Amino acid sequence: MLEAINLDCVRGERRLFHNLCFRLKTGECLLVRGENGSGKTSLLRMLVGLTAPADGAVHWQGSPIKKLGDEYRRELLYCGHPLGLKDDLTAAENLISGMALAEESVTQDAVREALRQAGLQGREHLSVRALSQGQKRRVNLAKILLQKRALWVLDEPLTALDTQASQWVMGEIDRHLSHGGIAVLTTHQDIVLAGKTQLIRVGA
Numbered sequence: 001m002l003e004a005i006n007l008d009c010v011r012g013e014r015r016l017f018h019n020l021c022f023r024l025k026t027g028e029c030l031l032v033r034g035e036n037g038s039g040k041t042s043l044l045r046m047l048v049g050l051t052a053p054a055d056g057a058v059h060w061q062g063s064p065i066k067k068l069g070d071e072y073r074r075e076l077l078y079c080g081h082p083l084g085l086k087d088d089l090t091a092a093e094n095l096i097s098g099m100a101l102a103e104e105s106v107t108q109d110a111v112r113e114a115l116r117q118a119g120l121q122g123r124e125h126l127s128v129r130a131l132s133q134g135q136k137r138r139v140n141l142a143k144i145l146l147q148k149r150a151l152w153v154l155d156e157p158l159t160a161l162d163t164q165a166s167q168w169v170m171g172e173i174d175r176h177l178s179h180g181g182i183a184v185l186t187t188h189q190d191i192v193l194a195g196k197t198q199l200i201r202v203g204a
């Protein structure tokens with residue numbers, strides 16, 4: 001279970017949100033909505049432990065994430081901004097080095113299959129510099145097929161994706177939820193998921 005308890009977010013002089021609460025159980029998804037600059041990314045960064053809330057706490061399985069540290073990070077997959085890809089490496093090399101950083105092993109076949117499912121067949125060995133924006137995002141999102149994590153936190157996963165790739169991502173989120181995963185995502189697009197979805201609006 002992921003729980004946000006009375007979160008306060010202050011950026012510079014501005015209070016972006018106050019007393020924000022939600023509770024997500026297995027199989028549930030939270031959609032975070034709001035205008036540009038309303039604090040969606042700030043909220044996601046708090047949920048993954050990259051930004052400290054001005055007040056309040058985030059709990060995972062009943063314990064504060066601050067206390068859980070690496071134990072929490074091992075349960076977490078975060079696809080944020082920037083995409084965190086190395087331009088000089090190929091898509092496959094990026095995924096392999098990402099897995100090594102996450103201290104997880106992966107086979108070449110699994111990487112090839114993840115890139116195929118992400119629609120990048122035939123482009124695995126191009127340096128990321130040579131890929132389009134949508135293709136770069138697909139490389140980043142291919143992580144969801146490789147890293148087996150209970151909690152996905154995805155910041156605007158559909159940005160720059162075409163219809164087919166968007167459907168692929170939504171299908172993968174649905175599959176994750178149906179296997180008892182939890183997801184939090186921001187999006188400006190309309191999104192329909194099969195699983196139970198909560199909606200939160202920041203900055204309103």
Ligand SMILES: Nc1ncnc2c1ncn2[C@@H]1O[C@H](COP(=O)(O)OP(=O)(O)OP(=O)(O)O)[C@@H](O)[C@H]1O
Pocket residue numbers: 011012016034035036037038039040041042043
């Ligand atoms: N480190 C920082 N210092 C000061 N202000 C910041 C910092 N990071 C973000 N902000 C400000 O906080 C506000 C919210 O930013 P955030 O990125 O969370 O918005 P967002 O809702 O994700 O926006 P978008 O839809 O454009 O991605 C913005 O006004 C931004 O300028």
